[in-house]
Amino acid sequence: xxxxxxxxxxxxxxxxxxxxxxxxxxxxxxxxxxxxxxxxxxxxxxxxxxxxxxxxxxxxxxxxxxxxxxxxxxxxxxxxxxxxxxxxxxxxxxxxxxxxxxxxxxxxxxxxxxxxxxxxxxxxxxxxxxxxxxxxxxxxxxxxxxxxxxxxxxxxxxxxxxxxxxxxxxxxxxxxxxxxxxxxxxxxxxxxxxxxxxxxxxxxxxxxxxxxxxxxxxxxxxxxxxxxxxxxxxxxxxxxxxxxxxxxxxxxxxxxxxxxxxxxxxxxxxxxxxxxxxxxxxxxxxxxxxxxxxxxxxxxxxxxxxxxxxxxxxxxxxxxxxxxxxxxxxxxxxxxxxxxxxxxxxxxxxxxxxxxxxxxxxxxxxxxxxxxxxxxxxxxxxxxxxxxxxxxxxxxxxxxxxxxxxxxxxxxxxxxxxxxxxxxxxxxxxxxxxxxxxxxxxxxxxxxxxxxxxxxxxxxxxxxxxxxxxxxxxxxxx
Numbered sequence: 389x390x391x392x393x394x395x396x397x398x399x400x401x402x403x404x405x406x407x408x409x410x411x412x413x414x415x416x417x418x419x420x421x422x423x424x425x426x427x428x429x430x431x432x433x434x435x436x437x438x439x440x441x442x443x444x445x446x447x448x449x450x451x452x453x454x455x456x457x458x459x460x461x462x463x464x465x466x467x468x469x470x471x472x473x474x475x476x477x478x479x480x481x482x483x484x485x486x487x488x489x490x491x492x493x494x495x496x497x498x499x500x501x502x503x504x505x506x507x508x509x510x511x512x513x514x515x516x517x518x519x520x521x522x523x524x525x526x527x528x529x530x531x532x533x534x535x536x537x538x539x540x541x542x543x544x545x546x547x548x549x550x551x552x553x554x555x556x557x558x559x560x561x562x563x564x565x566x567x568x569x570x571x572x573x574x575x576x577x578x579x580x581x582x583x584x585x586x587x588x589x590x591x592x593x594x595x596x597x598x599x600x601x602x603x604x605x606x607x608x609x610x611x612x613x614x615x616x617x618x619x620x621x622x623x624x625x626x627x628x629x630x631x632x633x634x635x636x637x638x639x640x641x642x643x644x645x646x647x648x649x650x651x652x653x654x655x656x657x658x659x660x661x662x663x664x665x666x667x668x669x670x671x672x673x674x675x676x677x678x679x680x681x682x683x684x685x686x687x688x689x690x691x692x693x694x695x696x697x698x699x700x701x702x703x704x705x706x707x708x709x710x711x712x713x714x715x716x717x718x719x720x721x722x723x724x725x726x727x728x729x730x731x732x733x734x735x736x737x738x739x740x741x742x743x744x745x746x747x748x749x750x751x752x753x754x755x756x757x758x759x760x761x762x763x764x765x766x767x768x769x770x771x772x773x774x775x776x777x778x779x780x781x782x783x784x785x786x787x788x789x790x791x792x793x794x795x796x797x798x799x800x801x802x803x804x805x806x807x808x809x810x811x812x813x814x815x816x817x818x819x820x821x822x823x824x825x826x827x828x829x830x831x832x833x834x835x836x837x838x839x840x841x842x843x844x845x846x847x848x849x850x851x852x853x854x855x856x857x858x859x860x861x862x863x864x865x866x
Contacts, residue, residue, distance in 0.1 A: 400499050401851040445501060445804040447666075448742060450674060450697040451598050455806055460503065460665050461695060467498055467505045468664030470656040472673055473555070475512040476536035477521040480543050481717035482732070482747055483703045483710045487670045489733055490700040490741040490807070492549040492857055494668070497803050500855050507552040508659045510652060511537050513559050514645055519634055529635055530559065543720040546729040548857045556655045558646060562637045564654040565646045568688045569626045569639075577687035581617045583629030583642040589622045592683045598697060599675035624680055626650045649680035657685065662692040671699040671742075672709070701744045710747065718747065728866055730858055731756040737809040737856060759866060762853075765820045767863035768827050769846045773839050788841040791822050792848050799852050809856060816849050823849075 445458040460467045471491045474484055488509075498505050512518075513533040522529040537557075544551075558565075569585055572578040577591045589595045596602060625647035630636035636643040656664065662685065669678065678697065685692040702709040705716045723732050735755035739745040783789075795815050802811035823845050825832035832838070853859050860866045 400496055401854050402500055402502055445497070446806055447696050447698055448806050449695075450671075450699050453600075456696070458696070461663065465504075467503045467666070468508075468660035469495065469498075469505055469666040469668065470508045470510075470652070470660055470664065471552075471667075472652055472669035472677065473510040473512065474537075474540055475515050475517055476533045476540055477515070477518045478536060478712060479719040479721055480536075480540050481710060481712065481719050482723065482736075483670070483717065484540075485543070485547060485720050485732060486703045486736050486741075486745065487668075487700050488544060488549050489547060489736045489857070491668050491698075492547075493737070493741075493807060493809060493855075494666075494698070495550060495552075496855050496857060497807065505553070506660065508554050508556065508656065509552040510655050511555060511557045512648070512651060513537065513557045514635055515558075515648060523633070539721075543724075546724055547720070547733050548730065548859075550857075554659055556659065558651045558655075561651070561655050561658060562646070564658050565650050566627075566637075566639050568654045568657070568684070569650060571688040572626065572684060575687055577683075578626055579619065580641050583627075583644060584615075584617075584625060585627035585641055585647075586615075586618055586623040587626055587680070587683060587687070588619060589624075589683065590620050592687055594686065595622075595683050596679065598682055599679045601675060601679070624649060624676065626684070649677055650684055652677070653681050653684040653688070656681075657689070657692075662689045664694060666696045666698055667694045668698040668700075671701055672711075674699055700741045701739075704744050704746050707746075723752070727752055727756050728759065730860060730866060731759050733858060734759050734813070737813060737858075740806075740808055740810060742806070759858075762816070762820060763860065763863045763866040765823050765827075766846055766849065769823050769842045770863060772827060773843045773846070782837070784837055784841055784844060785835065787822070788837070788844065791819055792844065795819050795848055795852065799855075803855070812852065812856060816852055819845050819849050 446455045447458050448454070449456045469491075471488070474480060491507075491509075495505055495507050511533070514529065518529050518533050522532045525532065569578065572587065573580070573585065576588075578585055578587050627639060627641055627650075628644050628647055629641075630643040630645070634645070636645055656667070667678065667681075674697075682694075704710060705718075708714060708716060710717050720732070731752060732755070735752050736745065738751075738755060795818070798815035799812050802808040802815065823842060826835060826838050826842050826845075827833075835841070850859060
């Protein structure tokens with residue numbers, strides 16, 4: 389395996405940090421780069437053992453169609469998570485932002501709960517759409533996909549999505565893809581026709597379990613051409629014979645390139661093994677992409693399994709799914725020309741990740757205003773506490789400790805219940821109100837241990853925002 393970027397080096401706050409109610413200590417200066425966050429490491433217990441998990445987390449599993457407690461395959465070990473990445477042939481839109489912000493929050497929250505996570509997100513850097521767009525622009529397909537991949541990574545950094553542990557590209561994994569196709573053929577679940585290789589759905593009785601479709605109802609899929617050489621119209625391509633003017637690689641079946649679905653089966657197996665914990669993506673990938681992934685992976689290795697299939701809902705425009713094919717998309721870059729990137733992230737987190745979200749300028753304005761209020765409060769708090777860093781000792785007022793304990797409880801309860809980010813965001817409203825009272829009202833300014841309360845409240849709100857990926861480079865910058 390190639391050396392992976394260690395996820396351990398990017399420390400996020402853990403639940404042990406959240407629970408501590410220390411005497412007044414100046415919060416550390418904020419990070420200088422929006423894509424890198426630095427906070428306290430997880431607190432160890434008094435006997436030196438790892439801290440206990442904050443609480444059980446539940447995730448909605450598309451395959452079982454119910455909410456399930458999260459139980460990793462290797463308790464105490466690394467959680468494996470694979471999320472289908474972009475096909476980089478154009479600028480990424482808000483629908484992409486919705487997916488990768490959602491799984492970034494899952495990544496962050498798992499780490500907050502003290503799990504170590506290996507997060508894999510791929511690039512489909514060779515595909516029919518990339519080839520068509522490259523031909524249209526008179527550009528090399530790999531040059532085009534590299535350019536849009538770099539733009540995508542820039543968009544993700546602006547949205548403060550943490551880098552995955554590894555980001556494999558299809559073009560670098562042809563050997564693994566060819567090996568998996570051979571295994572599928574050897575196991576009697578694929579056949580060769582004039583240099584093309586097709587998966588035989590008739591030879592895989594479990595086909596349709598994820599999507600709930602019956603085989604008679606299945607379509608070939610939007611990226612799969614109708615081909616009368618198929619034994620069943622639902623059969624899909626594992627390998628495509630080379631065509632004039634298209635990139636190709638050698639294979640046992642002749643020159644060609646991978647089909648769309650096989651790449652994720654091969655790359656997830658390469659970096660996470662044949663069985664792992666979480667596979668994610670947009671709900672439009674349930675069928676055919678993820679259905680076909682299950683079929684391929686199980687046909688290549690009968691022991692292959694994924695515990696949790698997690699899918700985010702669509703971003704809609706006027707009741708229609710936002711997509712490039714429909715031409716109704718708004719790019720991430722267009723939005724962040726007019727709004728702070730965290731306003732877009734705030735807008736996306738204001739709706740549960742599985743629910744559809746309707747894009748409107750009005751909703752972005754609401755998110756932007758809420759963002760401004762949040763950071764104005766935190767900035768005022770920081771400036772006030774910087775003026776006097778002394779501590780008079782003793783306990784904080786009950787109103788402060790109660791506010792913090794309620795924030796902690798509401799935050800963990802909502803996030804552990806299938807990532808209800810909208811409820812988690814609502815949980816900071818009362819602490820912000822208390823902070824504004826302490827800062828600006830006559831009664832609040834007279835409260836005992838006012839500055840100590842402000843400092844601790846700011847620290848705890850900052851930790852919630854950090855887990856949600858909403859901490860800026862500075863309050864002033866926002």
